[in-house]
Each structure stands twice: as C-alpha cells, then as structure tokens.
Amino acid sequence: MSARILVIEDNLKNIKLVRDVLQYAGYEVVEAHTGEEGIKAAARCEPDLVLMDLQLPGIDGTETLRQLRAHERRHIPVLAVTAFAMREDRDRAIAAGFDGYVEKPISVRAFPGQVNGFLERNAVT
Ligand SMILES: [Mg+2]
Numbered sequence: 001m002s003a004r005i006l007v008i009e010d011n012l013k014n015i016k017l018v019r020d021v022l023q024y025a026g027y028e029v030v031e032a033h034t035g036e037e038g039i040k041a042a043a044r045c046e047p048d049l050v051l052m053d054l055q056l057p058g059i060d061g062t063e064t065l066r067q068l069r070a071h072e073r074r075h076i077p078v079l080a081v082t083a084f085a086m087r088e089d090r091d092r093a094i095a096a097g098f099d100g101y102v103e104k105p106i107s108v109r110a111f112p113g114q115v116n117g118f119l120e121r122n123a124v125t
Helices: 012-024 035-045 061-071 087-095 111-121
Strands: 004-008 028-032 049-053 078-082 100-103
Touching: 004 012, 004 035, 012 028, 012 111, 028 035, 035 049, 035 061, 049 061, 049 111, 061 078, 078 087, 087 100, 100 111
Parallel strands: 004 028, 004 049, 049 078, 078 100
Antiparallel strands: none
16 A cells, blocks of 8 residues: 655645656645645544645744644654755754754755655654
8 A cells, every 4th residue: 555645835836746756656636725735634644754845934844744743643753844954943843843844945856765764764664
C-alpha cells in the first residue's frame, strides 16, 4: 500500500509540482490550500505524512501544526516546507514541533528520496 501524503500549500504552482513528483514516485497525494482545510483533510484522510508550507493565508503553518497536534489520534509526522534557508528558521520549525523540514524550491530529483527516507525513519513497526 502506498503512503498517503497530505500537502498543505497555498501556492498552486508549488502544489502542482509537489503533487506531480510525489504521484510519479507512487505516493497518494491529498491537497489542502489553507491550514483550516488541512486540519479537516487530516482528520478525514489520516495521512502517513504531512508536508506543510509555513506561510499560508489565514492561520499559518505553525498554528496549523498546533491545531493538528491538539486533535490527532496518533502522531502524524509533519515536515515544514520552507523557503527560509536560514538555520534559525529551521531551528524554529523544529522547536515549534515539526518533525523535520524540506527546503523550497524542492529538488525534483532529491525530493522523493527525502520523503521516503523520512517515512522509513518514522515507520510504525
Ligand atoms: Mg505559502
């Protein structure tokens, strides 16, 4: 069974790229364009992994994560997808409770491997 990945991202170009790359790699992709939508989608589809843009209209990625964590029935790994390459921003994402991060723009070649590596490290055995 292929892993189901929820992508929460407001930029339609970015979400298309992420979706295409992940679907090509064999993942099932669920999309949400706002944090509020993402929280509902997570409850509905029980994703194996969430990729979260930090800058979203309405509630931002960090607040979305906080609300997801408050409602989740089991720990869902959540990666911050961030355009910030600054070390302090990455540290802030980890401190906010993200399980890791991926830098934007994503590398089409490296991205499926990054996601797969992360899923394997977090696999429930
Ligand atoms: Mg954004």
